[in-house]
Amino acid sequence: MITYAIVIAAFVIMQILRGTGHISSLFEGLLVPICVYVILAVSLNLVVGISGELSLGHAGFMCVGAFASAFFTKCAQNAIPVSGVRFALAILIGAVVAAVLGVLIGIPVLRLKGDYLAIVTLAFGEIIKNVINVFYIGRDVNGIHISMKDKFSLGMEADGEMLLNGPQGITGIPKDSSFVVGFILILITLFIALNLINSRDGRAIKAIRDNRIAASSIGINITKYKLMAFTISSALAGMAGALYSHNLATLQASKFNFNTSILVLVFVVLGGIGNIRGSVIAAVVLTALPELLRGLADYRMLIYAIVLIVMMLFNWAPKALEWRERYLGRFFKKSAKEGE
């Protein structure tokens, strides 16, 4: 409940600020990316936090969602002129395609554990990126042409239009994403994630995380529940990808590399593994931080890294916890009592 309240409050504040023109263009431009990363962090938390599997290929699912939805939008741009309907369909397609891929990848991958799973998901993330890189798809009066070599093997008519141009990706995607859509998607994501966690299925997933043998001994279908968490997570990542791709006019597979997966993992770890609200806050803070530090010019990435380390220590180091208990604990206990 508090999580929803925080998100809704943030949305209302932002809308008021935007309405009255009291917001900088930088922050206005950051709103949609923040929504994207919040969704990604929450969805990855389902795999890493709830199901307890370390996945390093999350950007791959985002990539699939982004390309599937952008491709659909490019194809349907003339057929469906209403951008709202088209975008809703595009998001749905992004989510579905990512979910299907999540199942396909999940079946072999989820049989592995620990480090092996991490490595294989990492590899799958890279494979997805590279597969998209070799596709050239164009459209002309004769229909759609697909090639895996280069633009010329398509043999298109002169008026043909490139839909997906290999590593150059998709360009000219209409800007359909907005903060309102992003906000709705965050609410949907939270709704799905929180309900799953607190449901019977969620408890089964957590049981598997905590003790696989005990869980299977009481008759929990391990593969089914792990696959469930993994698939829902990839569908949500696909949704985030759709939001991402419709925010920029250009989309390239190279963006969805290992670094992006790690970035999302950092949000999850810093926010607290298994803590959905923490993921939301960490994603917002860490997306905005490097941009707000622009004033420091060349030092900003250094400062960003230091902030990450300090936050990590502050959150997790035993000494820091002790210190916080001793000095800050009293103050908060008092204020908590007054609050009650």
Next chain:
Amino acid sequence: MKKFNKVIGAAVAAAMVASAVAVPAAAEEGTFKIGGIGPVTGAAAAYGSAVMNGAQIAVDEINEAGGVNGAQLEFNPQDDEHDAEKSVNAYNTLKDWGMQMLLGSVTSAPCIAVEAEAVNDNMFLLTPSGTAVECISGDNAFRVCFSDPAQGTESAKFIGENGLATKVAVIYDSSDVYSSGIYDAFQTEAANQPFEIVASESFTADSKTDFSVQLQKAKDSGAELVYLPFYYNEASLVFQQAAGMDFAPLWFGVDGMDGILSVEGFDTSLAEGVMLLTPFSASAEDEKTQSFVTKYQDLYGEVPNQFAADAYDGIYILKAALEQAGATADMDASAICDALKAAMQEITYDGITGTQITWGADGEPIKAPIAVKIVNGAYEFM
């Protein structure tokens, strides 16, 4: 613990809201605010830094000489890490700063994203080095360098018209917009030229250290000339590996090849005889180039490449257009954009990356390509 997190969360949220509230940019009297976007960090940092350095030199020179229409110039470079998303963030940051016109983005994909934003805001955009066609899709956008297709077409024409070879092999980077864009146009134009493409081999950013397979195929196909539409770092490896396998065709490069002579640890004798199309040659004798190269070397300790030169010219082109339009510093970005759109098509510019440059309504520069050949470790005009 929970309470603490909540309070921290609230505090951070409050801080972010505070920082998000716009501080209205104080309109200073008598300065034109020019924004710059490019990768100053990350893998493409070499290009972005060169652009920012080149532009800064031009801005300082103009300010010393009394500015434009009586107003000084102010240049604000922002980093985009060669990422479309970050580039849009940089663009928004510059808007908050009060930017009136934009020199950037430096690299193609980010430039496409920024252009989509700029055309909505009616912000004047001049990209020094964004070569993809879509970089200047709106009528508010112009460019200093050749587009990818223009370069590929010019290269094919040059090879064909000068009868350099009848069998040509191409090695290109299929993961790079710049390289594959040039290759596409080269192949299209090659059909009209009296030579034949006997091999076209690609590599990707993940495998750009070993070219032995591509070189072997080019060698086996009997190519007399190998066309290399990519950057000098990879090209230096190609030359080394080709020398190792006794393969010595004619080499033909594009403007990305500029810089090959300053690669650290590279035996420049391997690049002897390499031909390239480049808008800029640091060894050109004319006064403008020499003064720019000397200044650049004094300030940054290296020989400027074509990126720096494009940016240097970019600022002077803005100056010429502003003077032509009679723009004043108190005009807002949209008014300046409208004025500059018209002015850009009226000016004829002489700079260090070309002479008698004019622009059409599509924003493409119209200038003659310059081909140079490396002789005794220096460029010689062909």
